[in-house]
Amino acid sequence: MTRICVFGAGAIGGYVGARLAKAGVADVSLVARGTHLEAMRAKGLSVTQAGETYTVHPKVTDDPRGLGRQDFIIMTLKSHALPVIADTLAPLIGTDTVLLFGQNGLPWWYFYKHGGRFDGRVLESVDPGGTLWRKLDPERALGAVIWQAAVLGRPGHVIHGFGNRLAIGEPSGEVSARAQALSAILGQAGVESPIRPNLRSEIWLKLWGNLSFNPVSVLTGGTLEGLARDSGTRAVLAAMMEEARTVGEALGVKFSVSVEERLDMAAKVGAHRSSMLQDVEAGRPTELDALLGAVIELAQMTGIATPALKLVYDLARFRVQVA
Known part of the structure; x- marks a missing residue:
């Protein structure tokens, strides 16, 4: 067996x-x-x-x-x-x-x-x-x-x-x-x-939500549904996703849904608190580098500017360190 x-x-x-x-x-x-x-x-x-x-x-x-x-x-x-x-x-x-x-x-x-x-x-x-x-x-x-x-x-x-x-x-x-x-x-x-x-494209489909919702939830305490439905946070999430899509596509990734569709997918999960937020509140190490730091590294490798990703990463890194 x-x-x-x-x-x-x-x-x-x-x-x-x-x-x-x-x-x-x-x-x-x-x-x-x-x-x-x-x-x-x-x-x-x-x-x-x-x-x-x-x-x-x-x-x-x-x-x-x-x-x-x-x-x-x-x-x-x-x-x-x-x-x-x-x-x-x-x-x-x-x-x-x-x-x-x-x-x-x-x-x-x-x-x-x-x-x-x-x-x-x-x-x-x-x-x-x-x-x-x-x-x-x-x-x-x-x-x-x-x-x-x-x-x-x-x-x-x-x-x-x-x-x-x-x-x-x-x-x-x-x-x-x-x-x-x-x-x-x-x-x-x-x-x-x-x-x-082409598993890498599916990796990016899941990552697309995690790299945005998880660190923003750490900074705001918001749930997936709350972040996706608020106009202000939705705009931040969308900006992060657009930058990440540019990086992924430069590496040959095919995105099967639009930014708006991916945001709506997360909203349908409901009042779910991200795993990263739960980790921070419990004093556990987070996946910040695997979810967002790695994408910023890829952006640097491909020469793509990612100001929204970098801003949220720096703020979330500070929040994680002082938690």
Whole structure:
């Protein structure tokens, strides 16, 4: 049976791992920590979805050394945690182990097999000094865009909010056998997992909302719906998105919706407080560099001016530091 480890099994990772365990389509193990881990050890992992609750009992640990080599490792930590845990992945990695990266923002492997003028370039904002590139090897990487929303209601209990798509893709754009295998397993577990030949465009579609709404929410305390419906903040968000679109298009990205449509998509989510705002209020590190700092780095590489992005980045960076 295919061996899959979900590394960073919080809300999203816990949801995906629970779906896999419930379906019995893989030998599943979860790496977590703290009270969440202890709760799963004691009573299993419970998931509430569409008003129904179920409990599964996969292997759970905070020490991956006892899990053995894996076929797939699904990485659901936040981007800033990857350098911290890179060395701890070694016991899980065999000759053909594939790492699926589901972080928000621009991924560290972004220019691996990109094919453009920056092919093979390391993004310093998300991978300072190329540490992840060297230690994790981009040849092992599959990209992912996670569209599910979930929260931990309490330790050991995931509450699924909305969405069930987890798009995956090779950095090269090919439809590989390993991508097809993982897509099929996730599909059997009830997680919609289309293979995208151009995953970077879908990464940007999600990033487009995150790079704007998340830092502006940190500065204002506003919800997605509130920020999108207020004329003043909507204008700021739109200016940020227009600058980001110029950067993305310079790198070959195709945007499937307009700025106004993307703003309306966020508004439909409702009175949702962004993950970055929640992180700041809880005193946790944020994804500011992966979501916005990396786009500003790309703008500098391509010679594109991004005054709105830089202004909001500088203000949000200060807010994060003093939180």
